Amino acid sequence: MYRIYKMARSKQYNEEEVIEKAMALFWRNGYGNTSVRMLEKEMGINQFSIYSSFGSKNGVFLECIKSYKKKMHRITEILEKSNNGVIGIKQYFYDFLEFSKDDNGKKGCLVTNTVNELGAHGDPIIMTELKSFFNEIKTLFANNLSQDKNKDLATVEKQANYLGTSMLGLTLASKILSRIQLEDYIETAFKNL
Amino acid sequence: MYRIYKMARSKQYNEEEVIEKAMALFWRNGYGNTSVRMLEKEMGINQFSIYSSFGSKNGVFLECIKSYKKKMHRITEILEKSNNGVIGIKQYFYDFLEFSKDDNGKKGCLVTNTVNELGAHGDPIIMTELKSFFNEIKTLFANNLSQDKNKDLATVEKQANYLGTSMLGLTLASKILSRIQLEDYIETAFKNL
DNA sequence: CTGATTACTAAGCAAATGCTTAGTAATGGA
DNA sequence: TCCATTACTAAGCATTTGCTTAGTAATCAG
Numbered sequence: 001m002y003r004i005y006k007m008a009r010s011k012q013y014n015e016e017e018v019i020e021k022a023m024a025l026f027w028r029n030g031y032g033n034t035s036v037r038m039l040e041k042e043m044g045i046n047q048f049s050i051y052s053s054f055g056s057k058n059g060v061f062l063e064c065i066k067s068y069k070k071k072m073h074r075i076t077e078i079l080e081k082s083n084n085g086v087i088g089i090k091q092y093f094y095d096f097l098e099f100s101k102d103d104n105g106k107k108g109c110l111v112t113n114t115v116n117e118l119g120a121h122g123d124p125i126i127m128t129e130l131k132s133f134f135n136e137i138k139t140l141f142a143n144n145l146s147q148d149k150n151k152d153l154a155t156v157e158k159q160a161n162y163l164g165t166s167m168l169g170l171t172l173a174s175k176i177l178s179r180i181q182l183e184d185y186i187e188t189a190f191k192n193l
Numbered sequence: 194m195y196r197i198y199k200m201a202r203s204k205q206y207n208e209e210e211v212i213e214k215a216m217a218l219f220w221r222n223g224y225g226n227t228s229v230r231m232l233e234k235e236m237g238i239n240q241f242s243i244y245s246s247f248g249s250k251n252g253v254f255l256e257c258i259k260s261y262k263k264k265m266h267r268i269t270e271i272l273e274k275s276n277n278g279v280i281g282i283k284q285y286f287y288d289f290l291e292f293s294k295d296d297n298g299k300k301g302c303l304v305t306n307t308v309n310e311l312g313a314h315g316d317p318i319i320m321t322e323l324k325s326f327f328n329e330i331k332t333l334f335a336n337n338l339s340q341d342k343n344k345d346l347a348t349v350e351k352q353a354n355y356l357g358t359s360m361l362g363l364t365l366a367s368k369i370l371s372r373i374q375l376e377d378y379i380e381t382a383f384k385n386l
Numbered sequence: 387c388t389g390a391t392t393a394c395t396a397a398g399c400a401a402a403t404g405c406t407t408a409g410t411a412a413t414g415g416a
Numbered sequence: 417t418c419c420a421t422t423a424c425t426a427a428g429c430a431t432t433t434g435c436t437t438a439g440t441a442a443t444c445a446g
Contacts, residue, residue, distance in 0.1 A: 008412075033314070045424095046423095119221075161374050165362050165363070165370065201392035202441075391445105392443080398437080402432080407429085
């Protein structure tokens with residue numbers, strides 16, 4: 001690309017790296033309970049840099065959601081590629097538990113947490129982003145379920161919906177229940193299919 | 194009771210009534226996103242009155258949780274009295290959906306919302322209150338399930354745990370899914386119990 | 387009516403919020 | 417070396433936060 005202006009000082013930080021750190025903070029504390037000062041500390045850069053790179057607190061958060069999706073995609077693509085039907089989805093539930101675990105606590109799912117926190121009052125751009133996330137997972141479940149030729153379209157839709165909602169429950173439950181309770185839940189939940 | 198001091202001006206507001214209003218606000222917005230100024234407006238009383246009656250914002254919220262539990266108990270006691278086993282619990286799920294509906298939106302469950310929002314970082318008194326709520330409902334489910342003499346203790350425990358977690362999922366899902374999707378979920382969730 | 391007691395209003399506090407700005411340091415083509 | 421350009425630091429902005437305080441109004445026994 002043609003450059004009119006002279007080169008000048010370059011950024012002292014990597015944007016992806018600082019977003020990764022911001023994401024961890026939002027994930028732990030939620031959107032409202034994370035201040036720009038806290039972000040400053042965690043990201044290790046000045047407020048000015050935060051605003052010059054991401055525009056606003058909302059902007060930082062949106063990048064974090066994107067980064068979260070990428071992270072989550074590492075699990076999701078296992079399911080995308082597998083042709084194990086219900087078994088594959090069940091594995092996905094277990095993979096999520098591993099994914100959402102933290103050194104000293106349970107963080108649940110960043111997206112679900114945010115939906116729950118912001119509800120209808122959140123920034124519309126963020127809310128759109130969040131709803132699409134839920135639908136992507138539901139579609140993924142539907143695709144996997146429809147590998148079973150015994151299931152008609154209505155059944156697939158119903159079960160995909162069921163599994164999506166169960167997933168929501170799991171993300172919430174993962175924050176307060178024990179590992180054994182969570183495993184019990186998954187095992188019982190999949191008996192309904 | 195023996196009264197040493199003179200009578201003086203009495204409160205111009207009913208504490209139960211203003212708590213009811215505060216609860217509606219917390220329920221809609223969550224704890225962190227509700228300010229004392231907002232409470233002042235919604236409750237219709239001065240900040241001083243709020244603090245003199247309830248001590249702190251936390252204090253107001255704790256009263257709201259108590260009030261919420263009472264409200265919820267109107268549904269819960271139907272299940273307590275019924276001897277319908279699984280059918281009764283299923284009805285409880287539907288009753289909750291009605292309960293959590295609002296004129297212009299879905300509020301989910303105040304307790305679940307708060308657990309999700311505050312996680313481990315919340316005021317310990319509030320957190321204790323919230324966890325006991327979950328256990329009460331789980332126990333209620335277990336009592337209802339054990340009416341079926343074919344179910345051994347382990348099965349009852351496992352299924353009560355499953356239903357409790359499903360309930361968590363439903364409270365979350367009730368905020369973002371359509372009525373039909375929610376009904377689909379309940380029907381599938383109870384298929385194999 | 388007096389005066390003690392309690393509840394009211396409204397102004398004000400320090401701290402924290404999201405965001406900006408003024409000034410300085412680094413970079414690299416001319 | 418000069419200087420346009422960009423990124424840095426740190427101070428500061430108005431607003432909002434949870435909570436308090438100073439002063440006034442109502443109540444009622446004596």
